[in-house]
Amino acid sequence: GDSVTQMEGPVTLSEEAFLTINCTYTATGYPSLFWYVQYPGEGLQLLLKATKADDKGSNKGFEATYRKETTSFHLEKGSVQVSDSAVYFCALSDPTGGFKTIFGAGTRLFVKA
Amino acid sequence: EAGVTQFPSHSVIEKGQTVTLRCDPISGHDNLYWYRRVMGKEIKFLLHFVKESKQDESGMPNNRFLAERTGGTYSTLKVQPAELEDSGVYFCASSQVYSGNSPLHFGNGTRLTVT
Numbered sequence: 001g002d003s004v005t006q007m008e009g010p011v012t013l014s015e016e017a018f019l020t021i022n023c024t025y026t027a028t029g030y031p032s033l034f035w036y037v038q039y040p041g042e043g044l045q046l047l048l049k050a051t052k053a054d055d056k057g058s059n060k061g062f063e064a065t066y067r068k069e070t071t072s073f074h075l076e077k078g079s080v081q082v083s084d085s086a087v088y089f090c091a092l093s094d095p096t097g098g099f100k101t102i103f104g105a106g107t108r109l110f111v112k113a
Numbered sequence: 114e115a116g117v118t119q120f121p122s123h124s125v126i127e128k129g130q131t132v133t134l135r136c137d138p139i140s141g142h143d144n145l146y147w148y149r150r151v152m153g154k155e156i157k158f159l160l161h162f163v164k165e166s167k168q169d170e171s172g173m174p175n176n177r178f179l180a181e182r183t184g185g186t187y188s189t190l191k192v193q194p195a196e197l198e199d200s201g202v203y204f205c206a207s208s209q210v211y212s213g214n215s216p217l218h219f220g221n222g223t224r225l226t227v228t
Contacts (some may be wrong), residue, residue, distance in 0.1 A: 004155070032213045043117065043204065043219035044156075051214050089156065093213040100169060101217060103148075103156035 002027045006090045006104035013080055014112050021075040021107045023064075023090035031092040033057075033066050033073040034101070038087045047075075047088070085111045115139065117220035119205050125226045131193040134223045136205030138187070144168075144208045145188050146217060147180060151201035159203075162188060163211060174199075195227045 007022040025031065032051045036044040048057035053068035062077045073090060090104040118137045126132050138145045147159040159178070160170040164185035173180070177196070182188040192199055202224050206217035 034216065036217075036219075041221070043221040044206075044217075045219065046216040049214070049216060095213050099211060099213045100158050100161065101146075102158070105153070105155040106150075 002031070002092060002094050002102045004090050004092055004102055004104035006088075006107050008105070009087075009108040010110055011107060012110045012112065015082055016079045017111075019075070019077040019080045019084075019109070021088055021090075021109070023073045023075065023104060025071050025073065025090070025092050027071075027092055027094045027096075029094045029096035031094040033064070034091040034093070035062070035064055035073070035075050036089040036091060036103075038089065038106070040086070044089060080109070080111045082111045082113050085109055117205055117207050117218050119203075119220035119223050121223060122221065123224045123226075125228065126195055127228055128197055129194045131191065132195055132225060134190045134192075134203055134205075134225070136188045136190070136220060138205070138207030139209075139218055142207035142209050142218070143185070144211050144215075145182060146206045146208075147188070147190055148204040148206065149201050150204065150222075151198075156204065159190075168211075192225075195225075197227050200225055200227045 034049045035047040037047045048059040050057040050066035056065045087106045120135045145162040150156045158172040161168045162182045179191045202222045204222045206219045208215045
């Protein structure tokens with residue numbers, strides 16, 4: 001079945017460092033890909049999405065490019081802030097799976113001042 | 114617009130007891146989903162309602178779990194009797210459109226601890 005694998009955390013960075021969180025997926029069809037973020041004490045919220053190959057999703061300085069050839073959707077940010085500390089979830093929605101959203105295990109990010 | 118609300122935020126119960134979780138989706142959202150995250154692992158799908166009908170309940174672990182959505186508004190998830198392995202965070206989400214491109218709007222979750 002469909003699945004999402006993302007790098008284990010926690011990831012600890014200093015403020016203004018470059019961030020990469022790796023995400024790879026397996027899917028039967030042609031899924032849409034998402035990154036969700038969960039800030040402390042809150043629910044998950046959509047960070048960005050991409051719906052087809054080579055699309056780049058971006059929001060709040062974060063970017064991820066849908067790479068069909070490597071089945072990847074890595075999350076990047078050029079300069080992280082303390083306020084970016086959160087848990088990040090990679091996810092996919094596959095039409096052949098009834099559009100059920102499948103999530104990875106989450107990667108916790110700590111950013112130190 | 115009010116977001117997805119879940120109640121309670123925390124629940125601690127003993128093994129064998131019953132717990133009922135409630136979710137109020139965003140008004141007008143026909144699609145309602147339940148998910149669960151156990152011990153820092155991936156968030157797993159439990160089931161999906163379209164209005165009051167169960168569209169997909171393939172993720173429900175066993176018959177100790179019962180979800181309802183009477184009238185197509187709020188939903189409840191009952192666990193009876195609870196077991197230790199049911200501990201985790203239960204998330205509810207809703208969406209207006211049922212498609213692969215529609216993001217999910219999540220509640221803050223209910224943290225269930227079974228002792």
